[in-house]
């Protein structure tokens with residue numbers, strides 16, 4: 202019990218201190234760009250009303266979800282195809298590494314050429330940026346399928362779709378999840394950036410509007426919201442991952458324990 | 461053999477981009493054939509402005525990465541070596557890390573405009589976490605027996621960091637540096653593209669707004685090559701440093 | 715003859731130089747046989763098993779099942795691999811691991827559940843249905859792999875040193891279990907081991923392999939009574955004689971291969987040091 206209390210105390214101590222420091226440090230601040238925290242927090246509910254959330258935050262999130270989903274499907278499918286054939290892998294790996302190395306935001310001007318400046322462009326930008334880490338990690342995971350497990354499947358006649366479902370995808374899933382985690386942060390970046398270029402709504406668009414009209418506390422509240430969003434998505438991801446990969450983490454712990 | 465296959469893959473990509481516009485699948489206005497992109501690249505390379513943009517990008521990348529690595533290692537070792545600090549900061553790190561770096565863009569614009577500091581701010585913020593997290597993993601990996609031994613021989617705090625903690629953490633530090641190097645390039649180019657700070661990113665933005673499509677593709681290809689180059693270099697340095705590290709450890713053991 | 719191995723040779727095309735794992739093996743298994751295969755480690759037992767299971771294409775010669783040449787894993791054959799830990803799906807519970815091949819075979823759900831429950835009960839894991847393989851000890855994992863093979867109801871069961879990681883008591887139980895299953899189900903079993911006692915105790919026949927080159931050194935009929943039990947059989951004077959005979963054969967095989975090595979110099983020196991350490995453990 203005291204143990205739990207100590208842990209909660211330790212976890213909360215620094216955030217409380219930092220919050221207090223921000224609060225009192227900016228209290229009565231006359232720096233135009235750094236308004237008092239009190240001011241930012243007061244603005245927050247005024248700015249992010251239900252209407253704004255529906256008109257700006259929700260479209261952003263829907264585009265993120267759409268692009269991310271497309272990237273996961275495409276990345277895993279292509280990754281399985283590329284990863285299970287040695288020749289194909291050897292041919293495509295340098296090409297894929299090249300595409301992965303291109304900083305994703307430079308895709309925005311390219312995709313604007315093809316898809317204009319509408320929702321499609323933003324979804325495609327997010328998908329095109331997120332797909333590479335998922336694809337390359339899937340390739341890596343598929344390649345590393347254990348030989349003994351593969352033999353086991355063959356000798357019990359587990360082939361084709363059953364093999365894909367029970368062996369390939371499952372054994373690559375830790376890698377796929379790692380790729381999806383990288384892709385999620387890229388996706389958030391692209392969600393914001395694509396809206397900073399050309400948009401009439403969205404979180405990134407709104408924050409830049411605030412900045413251009415020098416509505417500084419509003420802008421800060423937007424930054425805060427973006428931070429909270431990033432945090433929430435990463436927490437959600439980790440919850441989902443720890444459920445889906447419970448076997449993997451358990452196995453790792455078991456192996457560590459032996460050593 | 462794999463090298464030949466890989467080269468044939470790259471050749472295939474170039475060929476595909478060359479013929480696609482002729483087949484009518486995509487318009488040549490949107491995706492110019494390879495030879496026009498190559499010609500644009502030659503034009504770019506002949507221009508002084510291209511080289512100064514490349515230089516600006518590399519400076520922002522290198523300076524930002526250096527600051528992030530130094531800060532990440534220092535913070536990681538201090539936090540990692542003191543259990544109380546570690547317990548105190550864990551929640552804060554978990555909270556701050558997922559905050560997307562692009563959230564800082566409006567702030568950077570207000571504070572520094574289109575100066576290089578804007579770029580640096582984003583680069584440092586994004587790559588710092590990569591280093592810090594890896595260093596924390598590395599410090600956690602220190603063998604308690606080695607630590608106890610060092611203590612029992614009366615090694616001071618500095619000597620313990622130098623001879624026990626640092627050698628264990630080094631492989632992790634190198635992983636962190638490699639990841640940070642890639643992230644730093646992405647953020648440098650992003651900042652230039654969105655904010656307009658000088659560099660390859662803003663040159664891409666200019667090419668786009670002046671509808672110089674082949675130049676835009678050429679510049680994007682340059683960023684990709686830069687990224688591949690940085691990855692390869694980082695891997696090379698990692699391997700070099702770690703093999704040296706292994707051999708040094710071997711000597712100490714004998 | 716149910717399973718026929720004819721002139722089998724396997725050379726691995728390694729990165730530096732080819733490795734000859736098997737030189738020339740010919741032997742057969744009748745329906746309902748329980749044959750043990752002994753040989754020092756590294757002599758190619760696993761390679762032979764994989765060729766027989768259709769997992770590996772032989773370099774020369776062939777394996778025939780019911781007079782048809784094996785080119786891929788035949789239905790009705792189950793394999794228990796030496797690397798038991800890696801042959802179980804870590805993302806599936808013990809029950810799902812045992813059930814998956816049955817599902818794939820298209821067996822109805824009801825019957826599947828019965829088969830799984832029976833097989834797990836037989837290997838003494840009736841209360842481990844919901845555990846994950848990595849939560850079990852090495853011996854328990856190996857028993858899951860055996861249960862999976864048993865539930866599959868194969869005609870032919872190939873086992874590759876299945877008891878290597880099991881403690882002595884469990885090992886004795888599992889040996890009796892294999893003989894029980896064999897007598898009840900009439901399944902044909904090829905049992906690979908490097909333990910001489912185990913080979914003599916289990917088998918109707920023992921095939922002794924020599925290493926480098928790997929050939930059949932002797933096929934020994936085990937004329938012990940059908941009913942075997944750990945105490946009486948193992949103290950039977952005939953058992954002791956047979957064991958001594960197999961031991962002498964293996965020692966002789968090792969000596970010969972060492973002489974060959976000595977005359978041919980360094981080639982395969984890694985292997986010779988391994989078989990020496992093997993000699994001590996035998």
Ligand SMILES: Nc1ncnc2c1ncn2[C@@H]1O[C@H](COP(=O)(O)OP(=O)(O)O)[C@@H](O)[C@H]1O
Pocket residue numbers: 726727728733734735753754755756757758759760761762985
């Ligand atoms: N995939 C492989 N590639 C190359 N050599 C192999 C391979 N698998 C086994 N070998 C070699 O073949 C020989 C026989 O191996 P194996 O069949 O595993 O022996 P055993 O099961 O009797 O211990 C060994 O010398 C081993 O090093």
Ligand SMILES: [Mg+2]
Pocket residue numbers: 756759760761796874
């Ligand atoms: Mg073996």
